[in-house]
Amino acid sequence: MxxxxxxxxxxxxxxxxxxxxxxxxxxxxxxxxxxxxxxxxYPWVPILDAEGEKxxxxxxxxxxxxxxxDIQTVNTALFFMVNEGEEIAAEKESREPHSYSRNEIxxxxxxxxxRLALKLHEEYYxxxxxKNEKTTQDQTTQKKEADS
Numbered sequence: 383m384x385x386x387x388x389x390x391x392x393x394x395x396x397x398x399x400x401x402x403x404x405x406x407x408x409x410x411x412x413x414x415x416x417x418x419x420x421x422x423x424y425p426w427v428p429i430l431d432a433e434g435e436k437x438x439x440x441x442x443x444x445x446x447x448x449x450x451x452d453i454q455t456v457n458t459a460l461f462f463m464v465n466e467g468e469e470i471a472a473e474k475e476s477r478e479p480h481s482y483s484r485n486e487i488x489x490x491x492x493x494x495x496x497r498l499a500l501k502l503h504e505e506y507y508x509x510x511x512x513k514n515e516k517t518t519q520d521q522t523t524q525k526k527e528a529d530s
Contacts, residue, residue, distance in 0.1 A: 387399070387400055387467055387470060387471060388400070388467075388505055388508075389467075390460075390464070390498075390501055392487075392490035392491055392492060392493070393490045393491075393492045395490065397464045397467065397468070397482075397487070397490075398464070398467030398468055398470065398471045399460075399463040399464055399466075399467045399501075399502070399505050400463060400466045400467040400470055400505070401462075401463050401466070401502075401505045401506045401508060401509045402466060402509060403509075404466055405462045405463055405466050405509075406509060408462050409459070409462065409506075412458060413455070419455065419459075419506075420503070420506070422451065422452040422455040423451050423452065423455050423456060423459060423499050423502060423503055423506070424451070424499070424503050425448055425449055425450065425451050425496050425499055425500065426446040426447070426448060426449075427446060427447060427449050428444045428445070428446055429444075429445045429446060429447050450495070450496070451495055451496060451499035453495055456495055456498055456499045456502065457484060457488045458484070459502045459506070460487055460488065460491070460498065460502060461482070461484040461487055461488070463502060463505055463506075464482055464487050465479075465481060465482055465487075468480055468481070468482065
């Protein structure tokens with residue numbers, strides 16, 4: 383029923399983290415769009431030329447520059463993902479979940495904001511990966527539509 387949870391270690395304790403459709407909806411409500419959220423949390427942004435196009439290096443890769451992640455965004459993502467992870471863990475273990483306050487979980491952070499942002503972005507990005515090697519419902523529907 384549930385895919386494996388990832389964990390983040392803060393102040394010597396491990397907390398389950400999960401980014402799923404529930405968290406994506408909360409992120410979208412909080413930030414207006416997933417793109418706005420990702421721009422605020424991810425520390426590497428593309429370099430743009432005078433026309434607003436992405437600058438490419440000689441190998442065809444987009445050139446990037448560092449920006450400090452928005453701390454409010456990092457703390458909000460941590461809050462959403464830890465509480466969702468805790469709810470899923472509690473359900474799997476047939477127990478009541480602990481509900482962390484935003485400040486309670488933020489106070490546990492003992493790693494750099496950039497490192498935390500990268501860990502949360504990695505979990506966020508997992509939402510968009512194919513979950514298994516079998517054909518998904520969407521792929522089956524798309525194939526049927528293409529064949530008709």
